[in-house]
Amino acid sequence: MTQKDYARPIRLGMVGGGKGAFIGEVHRFAARLDGHHQLVAGALASTPEKSQASGAALGLAPDRIYDDFEQMAAQEADRPDGIEAVAIVTPNHMHFAPAKLFLEKGIHVICDKPLTSNLEDAKLLNDTAQKSNALFVLTHNYTAYPMIRQARDMVANGELGRIRLVQSEYLQDWLTEEADNKQASWRTDPKRSGAGGSIGDIGTHAFNLSCFVSGLEVEHLAADLQSFVPGRQVDDNAHIMLRFSDGARGTLWCSQVAPGNENGLRLRIYGEKGGLEWAQEDPNYLWYAPFSEPPRKITRNGPGAGEAAGRVSRIPPGHPEGYLEGFANIYSEAAAAIRAAQSGTKLDPAVHFPTVQDGLKGVQFIDACIRSSQNNSSWVDLA
Amino acid sequence: MTQKDYARPIRLGMVGGGKGAFIGEVHRFAARLDGHHQLVAGALASTPEKSQASGAALGLAPDRIYDDFEQMAAQEADRPDGIEAVAIVTPNHMHFAPAKLFLEKGIHVICDKPLTSNLEDAKLLNDTAQKSNALFVLTHNYTAYPMIRQARDMVANGELGRIRLVQSEYLQDWLTEEADNKQASWRTDPKRSGAGGSIGDIGTHAFNLSCFVSGLEVEHLAADLQSFVPGRQVDDNAHIMLRFSDGARGTLWCSQVAPGNENGLRLRIYGEKGGLEWAQEDPNYLWYAPFSEPPRKITRNGPGAGEAAGRVSRIPPGHPEGYLEGFANIYSEAAAAIRAAQSGTKLDPAVHFPTVQDGLKGVQFIDACIRSSQNNSSWVDLA
Amino acid sequence: MTQKDYARPIRLGMVGGGKGAFIGEVHRFAARLDGHHQLVAGALASTPEKSQASGAALGLAPDRIYDDFEQMAAQEADRPDGIEAVAIVTPNHMHFAPAKLFLEKGIHVICDKPLTSNLEDAKLLNDTAQKSNALFVLTHNYTAYPMIRQARDMVANGELGRIRLVQSEYLQDWLTEEADNKQASWRTDPKRSGAGGSIGDIGTHAFNLSCFVSGLEVEHLAADLQSFVPGRQVDDNAHIMLRFSDGARGTLWCSQVAPGNENGLRLRIYGEKGGLEWAQEDPNYLWYAPFSEPPRKITRNGPGAGEAAGRVSRIPPGHPEGYLEGFANIYSEAAAAIRAAQSGTKLDPAVHFPTVQDGLKGVQFIDACIRSSQNNSSWVDLA
Amino acid sequence: MTQKDYARPIRLGMVGGGKGAFIGEVHRFAARLDGHHQLVAGALASTPEKSQASGAALGLAPDRIYDDFEQMAAQEADRPDGIEAVAIVTPNHMHFAPAKLFLEKGIHVICDKPLTSNLEDAKLLNDTAQKSNALFVLTHNYTAYPMIRQARDMVANGELGRIRLVQSEYLQDWLTEEADNKQASWRTDPKRSGAGGSIGDIGTHAFNLSCFVSGLEVEHLAADLQSFVPGRQVDDNAHIMLRFSDGARGTLWCSQVAPGNENGLRLRIYGEKGGLEWAQEDPNYLWYAPFSEPPRKITRNGPGAGEAAGRVSRIPPGHPEGYLEGFANIYSEAAAAIRAAQSGTKLDPAVHFPTVQDGLKGVQFIDACIRSSQNNSSWVDLA
Incomplete structure (x- = not known):
């Protein structure tokens, strides 16, 4: 606690x-x-x-x-x-x-x-x-969800072996059509949101989470950004290929035009010895698949979950904690x-x-995505 | 809000x-x-x-x-x-x-x-x-989870037609073996918990929820209580058949000895025109199946969810609210x-x-379960 | 194979x-x-x-x-x-x-x-x-689905310890309203289907499967049968409490009036050491929860699945086998x-x-359900 | 039928x-x-x-x-x-x-x-x-699974509006380590499998399915292929960005080194008016999300499923058909x-x-992936 x-x-x-x-x-x-x-x-x-x-x-x-x-x-x-x-x-x-x-x-x-x-x-x-x-x-x-802490801990402890793949996606649908509410208004206005649309609003979360859990840095990326809704001035969907430090690879897909998705932030990490899967919309569970063994469902505060998750949990397993609890963890860590x-x-x-350096990396990610996409999806450095 | x-x-x-x-x-x-x-x-x-x-x-x-x-x-x-x-x-x-x-x-x-x-x-x-x-x-x-409010509202509005079946279960596993922690100690001691074990600790929740959502009263029940763990003085599992007002029937199963279940509170209600399903461990969703149409997944604050759910929700759909948010709703309603x-x-x-009368009904439920089980599961009145 | x-x-x-x-x-x-x-x-x-x-x-x-x-x-x-x-x-x-x-x-x-x-x-x-x-x-x-064979094998091998609970349900919705097709016609006509409606058509499957997997016999049951649709001459829903040999207990719920359910045959078995869950609509998976360990998803022909499942499987895990493959297994066993x-x-x-004795037990089950229900859900012997 | x-x-x-x-x-x-x-x-x-x-x-x-x-x-x-x-x-x-x-x-x-x-x-x-x-x-x-036919039909009928995104993945884990069985042997030998590894063995399925359901052609792609297992001569993982005809975009990810995945072929298609999701490991269901309405679960032969699915189905909904039934549909169509x-x-x-032209396109896809990856993931034509 x-x-x-x-x-x-x-x-x-x-x-x-x-x-x-x-x-x-x-x-x-x-x-x-x-x-x-x-x-x-x-x-x-x-x-x-x-x-x-x-x-x-x-x-x-x-x-x-x-x-x-x-x-x-x-x-x-x-x-x-x-x-x-x-x-x-x-x-x-x-x-x-x-x-x-x-x-x-x-x-x-x-x-x-x-x-x-x-x-x-x-x-x-x-x-x-x-x-x-x-x-x-x-x-x-999202870095403060207990099962994300659990995942990071398992990666750091070598339970997945050397990491090969880091795949993230963050899917929404609320900008499928032109929207005129307060939230949509500033988030699609480059003067207020910056040059990134979906990549800034949600892509940075997926990017940050990928690095936080894997313990790796993104060194290069190649991005294909789209603005599907006519007249939209920022991207509302992005496909990004990633090259991490230590030879790992990955992709990041963020979208605000994928009907049926509310806040589909999902992370999948695979190493030489096993895989992990986590979804923000069902955050109390972490799927752990040691290679050649049956996949296991690790629950927050349940058997198999360790202290890294437990110290940011409040209540017993089976009683779901959610978004506000995760957010509150940031405030309690800050305190x-x-x-x-x-x-x-x-x-x-x-x-x-997350620190100011993490924030700088996030803005560098946005910048790199735009540079790559403008250069026909060529690989670019992040720095 | x-x-x-x-x-x-x-x-x-x-x-x-x-x-x-x-x-x-x-x-x-x-x-x-x-x-x-x-x-x-x-x-x-x-x-x-x-x-x-x-x-x-x-x-x-x-x-x-x-x-x-x-x-x-x-x-x-x-x-x-x-x-x-x-x-x-x-x-x-x-x-x-x-x-x-x-x-x-x-x-x-x-x-x-x-x-x-x-x-x-x-x-x-x-x-x-x-x-x-x-x-x-x-x-x-649990009555204050947004999708439970949604379910109650849909039943009250007749979207399921006349209710036929109200099925609830609340499954845990933490008392599968003899436990000696503080929580287990008083909850299995009839001097402190009362004569009911699982039926009091979790069965009353399922009972209360069944009535709250269906808008019906339990008139008669027939119960088969068990104490599986040797030496346990109260029930750790119970099978209960229910006869509700207005001709509806149902069952209630509560268990604290079902390995793999953490807080498996689940409610299923079926009427002449449709069915609803809800699970406490995944509380932001309500499954609604109008007869002869594809089942729909209604999300908290999402399309299809109404004001009854919205007024006890805090954040957009896809960002899960959980147990503490539901509990906080009771405090905010009280305020x-x-x-x-x-x-x-x-x-x-x-x-x-929930009021003192709801509480009295819950204690009557415990009392009726014990009377029925002691009388070879005969049907008994609740009052 | x-x-x-x-x-x-x-x-x-x-x-x-x-x-x-x-x-x-x-x-x-x-x-x-x-x-x-x-x-x-x-x-x-x-x-x-x-x-x-x-x-x-x-x-x-x-x-x-x-x-x-x-x-x-x-x-x-x-x-x-x-x-x-x-x-x-x-x-x-x-x-x-x-x-x-x-x-x-x-x-x-x-x-x-x-x-x-x-x-x-x-x-x-x-x-x-x-x-x-x-x-x-x-x-x-259903006894010939690979993961049912796996479950039976695990129970027989003592992986769950002594069995305490055997819970089954078989839920459909196709008789929610009065139906006039060929299938509905004979299945709701006691002259052709026998005295049992849902208990004969689907309840016998759940009954048979409960015994097959647990290795136990039902000794006594108490049943509450209903015919919800006006004019229907046989039961379309049944709640049944079961007392098995060796002290195990259970329930069986079958329904043909539960909107949103197609062929919801589900089996849950809990013993002193662990639990198993299986669902016919997702038959290639068996959930195994050893007490105080993370639940595991055992897949047909995948890691953790043994020879009992493997010999009635045809293709690699992840390629689903279904109802016809299970049915074909009966024919191949017969061959x-x-x-x-x-x-x-x-x-x-x-x-x-399944043999003629299994069939006799199934008809005895139907008979016992009707006797119990007619006698106000009193406990009756199966024989 | x-x-x-x-x-x-x-x-x-x-x-x-x-x-x-x-x-x-x-x-x-x-x-x-x-x-x-x-x-x-x-x-x-x-x-x-x-x-x-x-x-x-x-x-x-x-x-x-x-x-x-x-x-x-x-x-x-x-x-x-x-x-x-x-x-x-x-x-x-x-x-x-x-x-x-x-x-x-x-x-x-x-x-x-x-x-x-x-x-x-x-x-x-x-x-x-x-x-x-x-x-x-x-x-x-996979083109012959009933719910894939249903999906194709819905796209063709305009139920999703103009297609924006076609996302596919096919994930396996069986080549996570160096394998020496008969299947692994020829599939990782470029002399026998051709120059493509995962892209040929499973990527072509995802590619074919993406086109089949969307009704679109892939015009350009940019690929990043990897061989994670030391000594492997063909790709065992691939990240591919796609540009389809009519302005649609997408990605294709195939992997044979993702522990916990057996045959995770999954297709997600989003248009201006709605989205569809389908997974091969749970093939009897199609998720349909009309924008701003609750998502619906369409079941094979169930309500909401049409003739395109029905004519390649054999049994009622809720009784799963699987891989062999889908494969048999190809044989019956051929007959x-x-x-x-x-x-x-x-x-x-x-x-x-699927015809010889579809096959030619698949080999062109393999060829294009290799060309792109060898040219630092530049966009290449498919022809």
Whole structure:
């Protein structure tokens, strides 16, 4: 169980996440579930009025509902009871500025993915984070599902032997037709989402997960991006061939135009000695097939699941944990790291969270996909 | 979405749920997730020392960590900022006394199931609750899974036609062998769990769910109870035939000795026009088979799912919600009811939570199973 | 692989199975698949004209298409190249007379289930078969699925420990409404199907399979039969509690009014050391859960599957075999037994086929279900 | 139902398929199941002795067991009761010579895939077939699964709208380690299998199926082939990006080194209006997701399945048909075509079977994959 010490929750602010937002609310659920964070301040929306209304609905004190993130950073940094961490849950193009500012103020940052909307910003933010004493946590939330931790652990322990294949896919259907809701609007607008469409929104998750579980780096890729819906300015489907370090190969397929798929993030890894399969929509199970033995269904907290999964699980097997629990694990890992940093104690090496470097790699992945696709799917380096 | 108004969380106390407890921690996750409750007081364990240690770990103020529930009831009832509701998460035989006392103090009660460890207590508690101004909420948490709400709604709307069959099962394997952990210990001790073993611990859930979704009452049952593990004093497996109101029939099978099953709660309902199937271990989906049409997979918040499911869902389809989210729905429904009661406003008729009467029926179910089984599985009335 | 010696197929006749019949055609597929039988004669329908037309379509020689089974028995018994075996595929009430006659003529009988339409006939036929030199093979085809053989073998080898629970169900939906096709007509007519409806048509399969795999006998049962469709004269749903030899318990649920179920025959067996699950609609897999280990998926001919399954499999794992292959296994087992009988050699002890005694037990099961249900679900003996 | 007229089976010969062969036995099961063919002659093995032994075990007349295919072609062509069709089931490099010879003799050819072991042979054989009066049937057996016919029909009827994505995979694990059995030996030997390993053995199936169901042609592909097992001379895994006619895109992944996969052939097709998913290991079901409606499970012969599936089905839904039934459908389609050719009648337009042109395309696919992979995965034309 991740939760250890509830004695004093971490004081949290939020940038973005006003009424009608999706991911902001997810971050709040995640922050609340384990009790390690308490939301106390926010610059929640694009106008002072909307921000006030959203903050009031969340029970924030009126004087800690801010017009914009600059105001929040300035005032909270001066308060003795100011926020210790900030969650940044704005559209992609608005991650960079607040992240940079809060890092510079020494306030820990928990930021949604992808890191930024372009590679230049990503590099700058990485530089800023390296120089800052504050932590930077990127919410590649799928890395915190217990059975993903289990899978990573099994790979690291050599249970699959040398890895040959890393196959991921992330399939959705919500952009099958032209959509005009708030979510679709900014995610298909290159000004706000960046040059990547599906590759940024969901492809980066699959990319990050492939590397996280396999322990390998993508060295080269060849991509074929498509925009199937007429008038769409970003990709809504992508086929990507991958060459990993250490000779492994793989593919990544992401799509937002595959009817019948809701959030079909699936990972399959095969090594010389065995295979693993996991699906986000059924996340409490990990299929493990040692070569020439019957496949086994490993359940979260059940027989065969180890400590790497157990420490981020809350309840017995057969009682499903889901997306919010996985997301909450990131927040609880962040809390553990923040507390260690504050107290100057050594962080438990079992604690994992995606970093700014992971975020930079994600933006490099987006950039590489676009470069390759524009060059007739030729192999390109990731760096 | 259930969460509406976070402006002031309800002040919550807890009886039971100290270190090492399972269900107490579940209640705390559930109370935190949506932000409608804040745990501020507790009589958490069987000794003052354990209670203090548990309360401190939870960040409770020292003066609100009590030696026992009587002390908590007395002192909290006198505080201007005293608890508004109490969660009772003790073993079965210790539900009755605190529940009765808090109801008498006018403090709302959220109590784990089964209601009590014997029928006499259940009837008394029902009487007490009827006379109290305080609400009584029983955490038959499975009723709050979104797709269970969806199923109930579809049955009520006549989409299955007249119901013929209601089949439920709840299968576990953790008591396959003699176990000596804390959970197993009290759950197989008739002094603490009551006369029912598997029928009380998990059978009541299946029973409650069968009635909740079908909208029918069980009128008669015939039961064959078994204790397979040598020396076990309560049933660890039960086969029960059911006769419902309105001519429907069904069976209920609960087991704690079925290897390979973790929490296999499954409900299948068939009517003149169609069938529904749902499984707790895969709770985001409801299978709907209109007779002579292809079966359809209805997903939480997806196409085909209606408002009854949507109002207790938090996130988009394909991102699984699980056990804690379902349990949290009970707490959020309770919060809505408590706030309506406090403000004297009319409660939204969409709000559902299991009541003390549901609890009484559950204890009657346990009692009837034992009577029937002792009488060679003859049909018995439930009342 | 079952097929060993194709040098000379067994000469086969058929009673019933004319145009429009379902099960007769299944028997023919089954007889052809492995090449051990050749259909050469038939009394296929209720009139000489229909029989001739059906036989011609099957390529039978005109002089071996008979008006009725008596004529076929008389003439074929006299031919030097007469049939060596006969398949009886008529409605239930017409199994007895031809089966008895062919047995008396020394011609091997392969008969569809249930054995007869009443208990008296079943006993007489059993007596006849015991006295005959000819073999009697009952096509409880599900016993010949490879993974059922695997399951039986694992139980017999003690891999589950002492058996505690044997749970079976066979669910269909095709009689949800009043039906007027040929199949529904005779199967719901007690004059032709016998007193049992769903219990005879499908319940006997579940009953037979429960005993076959567990190696146990049903000693007592308590049944609650229903006829949900108005005007139906036989049961279309049944709930049955079972007490097996050696202290095992179980239930059997069969239904023909469960929308969304096609041929949902499912068997679950639990012992002190582990559990097994199998489903007819997905027959190439057997789930094996050793207690306190991860469940394993054993595939036909795959790792973990043994010789008991392998000898009745034809192709590699991952290439599904189905219903006809299972049915064909009965025919190939019958061919092996017939050839051993003809040559006076010892039959391979691995060969299994359901016998007339199994058929008698099935009719006793039907009889016991009706007796119990008429006596308010009291426990009755099977004999 | 495919079986119509059993009056006289087609006389069939076989080249290859002696003892120990896999696919030859599959062809014999397929030829027997529906009764449209009778095996009467064979050149079954590489030596006269082995051929005689294999033929005798199959019950062939001694004078129709031949030393080699040339002898068989010569003698059978001269017999008044000579074979009407020949099944060629040798390793890939031995398809060309017998196929060419029998076509030239006017004997219908049923040939295993891939068509030949090199492109030159494929083109020559195509030319020969075009000039011959005899039919050429390639056993891309997966095209004959009922739900594949259903899928093709739905695509052709526009139920998915314009097709955007065609994704296929065929995953096995049997070559994860160096294997030394007969099957592995020739399939990994470029002299016998041709230059393609996994792409020829299983990739061609996925390729053929993608085109068959979508009704589209692959115009360009970019491939990354791997040989993971040290010393292996052919690919054992391949990642292929596809550009289809009419703007559709797709990927094809085939692998023989993916532990836990037996015959994981899976097809997913998405169009503007909906999606379809099908898996060979669970072939009786087709998942159909109309955009913005709940996904539907269409079952073979069940509600929602049409005549295209029904005419190649034998038994009711819920009774699984499998690999041999699908393979037998090719033989029955071939029989229908042969009989139409023999009688000069018009062939039912519903009859489908893969042709020599399909075979040529498959060999072009292999060739293109190798060319692309050797050229650093550049896009290449298929022709």
